[in-house]
Amino acid sequence: MAASTRTLVRPGVLRTRKGKLVYWTALAVAVALFAVAFLVPLYWAATGAMKSSAELARNPPTYVPEHWHPENYAHAWREMDLTRYFLNTVLLAGGAWLIQLAVQVPAAYALSKLRPRFGNIVLGLMLVTLMMPATALLVPAYLTVVDVPLVNRNLINSPSAVWLPAAANAFNIYLLKNFFDRVPDELLDAARIDGAGPIGTMWRIVLPLSRPILAVVSILSVVAAWKDFLWPLLVLPDPARQPLSVFLQRVSQDTPLNSLVAGLVMASLPLIALFLVFQRQIIAGLGAGGLKG
Amino acid sequence: MAAAPALETSVAPPQPPASPAAVCRERRAARRRRAVREHLTAYGFLCAAVVVFALFSWWPIIRNVLLSFQNVNFATANTWAGTANFAKLFRDPLLVTAWRNTALFTAYALVLGFLVPFLTAVLLNEFRHARAYFRVLVYLPVMLPPVVVALMWKWFYDPGPGLLNEVLRTLHLPTSGWLDSSSTSLVSLVIVSTWANMGTATLIYLAALQTIPGELYEAAELDGANLWQRLRHVTIPQTRFVLLVLLLLQIVATMQVFTEPYVMTGGGPDDSTVTVMFLVYRYAFVYNDFGTASALSLLLLVVLAAFSALYLRATRGAKED
Numbered sequence: 001m002a003a004s005t006r007t008l009v010r011p012g013v014l015r016t017r018k019g020k021l022v023y024w025t026a027l028a029v030a031v032a033l034f035a036v037a038f039l040v041p042l043y044w045a046a047t048g049a050m051k052s053s054a055e056l057a058r059n060p061p062t063y064v065p066e067h068w069h070p071e072n073y074a075h076a077w078r079e080m081d082l083t084r085y086f087l088n089t090v091l092l093a094g095g096a097w098l099i100q101l102a103v104q105v106p107a108a109y110a111l112s113k114l115r116p117r118f119g120n121i122v123l124g125l126m127l128v129t130l131m132m133p134a135t136a137l138l139v140p141a142y143l144t145v146v147d148v149p150l151v152n153r154n155l156i157n158s159p160s161a162v163w164l165p166a167a168a169n170a171f172n173i174y175l176l177k178n179f180f181d182r183v184p185d186e187l188l189d190a191a192r193i194d195g196a197g198p199i200g201t202m203w204r205i206v207l208p209l210s211r212p213i214l215a216v217v218s219i220l221s222v223v224a225a226w227k228d229f230l231w232p233l234l235v236l237p238d239p240a241r242q243p244l245s246v247f248l249q250r251v252s253q254d255t256p257l258n259s260l261v262a263g264l265v266m267a268s269l270p271l272i273a274l275f276l277v278f279q280r281q282i283i284a285g286l287g288a289g290g291l292k293g
Numbered sequence: 294m295a296a297a298p299a300l301e302t303s304v305a306p307p308q309p310p311a312s313p314a315a316v317c318r319e320r321r322a323a324r325r326r327r328a329v330r331e332h333l334t335a336y337g338f339l340c341a342a343v344v345v346f347a348l349f350s351w352w353p354i355i356r357n358v359l360l361s362f363q364n365v366n367f368a369t370a371n372t373w374a375g376t377a378n379f380a381k382l383f384r385d386p387l388l389v390t391a392w393r394n395t396a397l398f399t400a401y402a403l404v405l406g407f408l409v410p411f412l413t414a415v416l417l418n419e420f421r422h423a424r425a426y427f428r429v430l431v432y433l434p435v436m437l438p439p440v441v442v443a444l445m446w447k448w449f450y451d452p453g454p455g456l457l458n459e460v461l462r463t464l465h466l467p468t469s470g471w472l473d474s475s476s477t478s479l480v481s482l483v484i485v486s487t488w489a490n491m492g493t494a495t496l497i498y499l500a501a502l503q504t505i506p507g508e509l510y511e512a513a514e515l516d517g518a519n520l521w522q523r524l525r526h527v528t529i530p531q532t533r534f535v536l537l538v539l540l541l542l543q544i545v546a547t548m549q550v551f552t553e554p555y556v557m558t559g560g561g562p563d564d565s566t567v568t569v570m571f572l573v574y575r576y577a578f579v580y581n582d583f584g585t586a587s588a589l590s591l592l593l594l595v596v597l598a599a600f601s602a603l604y605l606r607a608t609r610g611a612k613e614d
Contacts, residue, residue: 023419031426129354131604140352140588143356146367223436234578268441272433
């Protein structure tokens with residue numbers, strides 16, 4: 001708890017009577033402000049979904065529902081057929097996650113430990129794409145998915161239209177490579193002397209040591225896929241295949257407000273749960289962004 | 294580039310006695326075979342990544358440039374258009390509007406989205422209590438899907454029964470038309486985007502603040518520096534690098550804004566929230582004019598690449614320190 005590190009405010013000041021008063025006042029104000037800024041909107045949505053349509057339309061609004069309708073959630077789920085859209089989202093996010101690990105882990109391992117000729121050039125070309133924002137390349141990426149070069153396949157309405165571009169993520173490869181670089185070469189040499197091939201070494205030595213970074217990359221990829229909107233909007237025009245974000249936006253105009261808000265809350269719950277469980281890894285992932293140079 | 298490491302440490306299999314020269318030759322050939330095999334294995338590990346990058350990243354970058362000068366036609370082959378796409382673009386009065394709105398959005402987002410997280414982080418760094426509470430709350434919106442955030446805030450902004458005007462009325466402050474008025478619509482979008490994204494920057498600043506050695510503050514104090522001077526001459530210089538990097542990353546991110554205007558305002562009212570990406574989307578997927586859309590993307594890419602180059606220089610400069 002009480003970290004003894006010195007910060008901007010002099011520790012001596014905090015021990016005086018006035019200092020303590022200011023500290024606790026500032027703390028209380030900050031706690032209240034954070035609650036208003038970040039908890040109230042979520043409370044408003046979670047309870048708004050439980051109001052009747054008439055109560056929701058009332059002006060001024062009610063802070064606490066006069067009549068609680070928790071069944072609105074079940075009703076909204078059935079009415080909007082959310083099972084389908086949850087499954088679509090899980091399919092897209094899960095597939096993107098698996099294919100990212102399958103593509104990025106071996107690539108990062110090769111760049112870090114096998115170090116083939118021209119490996120640095122490949123890494124450099126990958127890192128350059130970090131400077132090329134994906135959104136701005138929307139048009140050519142879309143045309144590529146419509147007619148994949150060499151194989152001449154049209155991936156529109158196929159989940160692979162979401163999975164494959166997700167695998168081309170230089171940031172994850174960079175994170176993984178950085179971590180693998182810190183695995184001592186002696187461990188790999190020992191495995192090699194014991195007769196393990198490159199795949200065996202990666203699988204049995206490097207991956208078990210890399211659980212923290214694998215967790216970070218997994219969370220990053222699942223969260224990104226769950227949040228994505230514009231790309232699935234373009235490549236999945238078939239309403240039956242769309243993820244939650246595209247679906248909710250599409251029906252937002254002609255769904256009763258309480259059902260829509262219930263849908264918004266339920267679409268967010270998996271990510272909120274993920275965050276509460278994996279807080280540490282998620283916040284570590286921020287630091288892993290290489291911002292320390 | 295170095296050959297695969299530690300070839301020398303591998304143990305040769307037991308061999309029958311032979312002439313020294315033959316043994317030498319044999320070993321060299323084996324080593325070469327192994328080096329070739331290891332390189333091939335490495336390329337095997339890399340090939341899937343190279344293929345997806347080539348298809349979905351490298352080729353689109355090149356193709357974006359080509360498409361800018363082409364008429365894109367799905368039925369027949371594309372034809373060269375010269376600079377017709379650009380000419381068409383520059384005749385569109387919305388082009389100036391879109392760039393002005395994007396620049397304004399970026400500028401507002403810097404004032405709000407840059408200052409607010411930094412000041413929040415400086416404040417939070419002083420607290421010895423409730424640290425987990427602050428961290429979890431400020432990051433919570435980052436986990437919400439942007440469409441959920443946009444649709445939720447569209448409802449909060451409702452001038453009638455919306456949450457925001459209700460709060461303002463309770464506080465006896467003047468209410469606002471928010472998204473319905475062309476003078477406040479863009480700022481309203483910036484507020485949403487700051488609310489949703491400030492958690493990332495705040496936590497990164499907080500981590501940077503914690504690396505500042507306490508002795509620096511003590512030394513400044515001995516020199517008679519007051520709180521404000523310590524903030525100016527110790528805190529800000531010590532976090533200069535992180536501040537600069539996030540500033541540039543934020544410029545690049547906010548210049549691509551699309552989801553908020555698409556979901557919340559549809560570009561309106563009176564085109565006050567038409568951004569560059571919004572216009573790209575409209576050209577490509579509403580007007581089916583992929584060539585002009587690519588030309589506009591190219592303009593955006595050039596501007597973003599300039600900021601990215603600054604970012605690269607900043608990070609490289611810091612590494613040399």
